[in-house]
Amino acid sequence: MGRGRVQLKRIENKINRQVTFSKRRSGLLKKAHEISVLCDAEVALIIFSTKGKLYEYATDSSMEKILERYERYSYAEKALVSADPESQGNWCHEYSKLKARVEAIQKSQRHLMGEQLESLNLKELQQLEQQLESSLKHIRSRKSQLLLDSISELKRKEKSLQEHNKALEKELMEKQKALTQQQHWEQQTQPPTNSSSPLSFLLPTDSLPTLNIGRQGLELRK
16 A cells, blocks of 8 residues: 655654655755756755755856846846836837748748749849849959959068068178188188198108128118
8 A cells, every 4th residue: 555645744843854855955955966967957055944054056166156047037037027018019010010020031032042033024033143143243343452452462472471581691602702701711821731740850861771682791871
């Protein structure tokens, strides 16, 4: 046998009422957090106990932003509900005018795309043709202007690159000139080199002993 439906009424026992409040409060805060995470909803929960203690929960957007949003929504809804019949009639008339204007614009756009031309007469087709020719004229004029602007920009960039190349060429020539001068200076300041033996100045060549090899053997002559 299933449980019967529990009748909701105030708990008379103060202790039981406080215990029930604590349990239900925790469960309500948990449910608020779960729905905000699972459904990506903005949730604001405010609870005051019988003693006036505040318990609250709000998503990451903070309680102040949610309450401000609630106030704006409530104000707009109240203003819409409290509007007089005359204002509502004006809004309906304005809506009808805007709707008709949107439909006319959409119809004209389809005609410009070459669609639904069956309903147009000869005069309307001539007007459409003139409108298209005028549009093409403006498009070509704008296209030509963009091409001229692009050519001017390319010429400006070309001139800038040429000037930059000239500056680099001048800098390179100056560096080569400086390197050539440095090499010439090093050659002038380098001492002359002697290819003869470093001991040749000690002994004269005519005073060196010579060997005379004959039949009698070796003879040392000076």
